[in-house]
């Protein structure tokens with residue numbers, strides 16, 4: 001079996017040490033399955049979401065965006081099937097009282113203490129809450145376990161306001177919540193996480209072809225943004241693995257340390273969801289096909305990706321340790337579009353003569369990019385610090401700068417340095433950061 005060369009502890013410790021990701025409510029001992037994104041993590045995560053939005057909404061003419069509420073009318077979850085079937089089989093250990101997902105256990109004893117396990121019972125993963133001041137059955141609501149249903153219930157609104165013709169899609173990024181029995185593997189399985197989902201509505205009969213289109217599109221997106229071919233693959237689910245609504249599903253999987261695991265699911269959900277919402281709401285939820293003069297219920301192709309799992313995969317793929325002139329260098333080779341900090345401004349030393357110019361250069365650049373200013377310790381140490389967080393370019397202000405009005409630009413990957421005039425520096429860096437590839 002292939003193995004991921006970097007282990008989980010290395011990434012977890014980098015994330016904590018450099019401010020990417022912290023344990024949620026850490027000062028109170030944490031809370032299982034919840035994580036906080038720090039100053040660098042929020043940049044990386046926002047950049048991933050932006051890159052996705054750009055590829056699936058901005059650069060296409062057949063997909064529009066949406067931002068629906070997290071809490072929905074609870075009938076939504078009856079119609080979608082979540083109230084009845086969104087459950088995992090759970091077992092308890094009779095000795096140590098730990099709980100496990102029965103379908104993830106290998107033997108029939110407790111993996112922690114070897115104790116006897118209870119019979120499996122179904123455990124619904126939706127978080128419940130109450131809407132309004134009265135806590136009774138009539139006011140029960142759920143935190144959404146997926147963003148998809150917010151899209152389906154707005155199908156009619158979007159069709160009438162945008163006049164989109166089939167095939168077209170609706171894209172949404174947002175939080176989802178699942179009371180997972182066993183969260184774990186850092187941010188891979190959380191109880192609060194973010195999804196990036198598209199519901200792509202198609203004419204029945206064209207669904208299989210457009211399904212393949214989306215698998216290729218999404219795979220291409222991960223590759224373009226840095227995931228290497230050997231760490232990513234597509235797997236078609238077996239008939240017995242399909243969800244109750246799905247005709248066919250492909251998973252894009254990444255080679256994490258715990259093995260190949262799902263990054264994104266791309267399902268053909270047929271007309272299941274629109275049909276069910278039509279039935280439960282009494283609204284027709286049909287599309288008028290002016291080619292055939294028929295009212296039809298479109299089929300749906302759903303590429304459903306996890307933001308947090310993407311963050312983790314991009315970190316794993318970018319992480320490298322190498323030796324440079326006898327010293328260890330840790331570098332995150334993040335794609336430039338994803339790197340949290342694009343440019344670091346480093347005065348050669350804290351010498352008073354350099355500071356005003358260095359600050360001036362910084363003031364110019366920070367209007368264009370996320371930047372950092374660092375004047376602590378040797379220049380070599382500062383380059384290493386930026387390498388470790390994936391900053392593509394370092395700009396150094398030295399004594400020559402005061403004479404020639406130029407700076408040294410260092411490239412993270414090649415470590416090559418070149419002289420560039422301050423005049424036009426922002427444009428030069430922008431071309432490189434936003435350029436193709």
Ligand code: ATP
Pocket residue numbers: 146178180187188189190191193194195262263264265304305306307308309
């Ligand atoms: P799994 O089999 O891993 O529980 P799933 O098949 O239930 O996942 P989907 O319902 O298809 O997942 O959700 C779509 C995407 O949302 C997943 O591919 C994943 O990226 C993300 N996702 C789902 N559950 C979680 C979670 N608990 N934590 C983080 N991301 C998640």
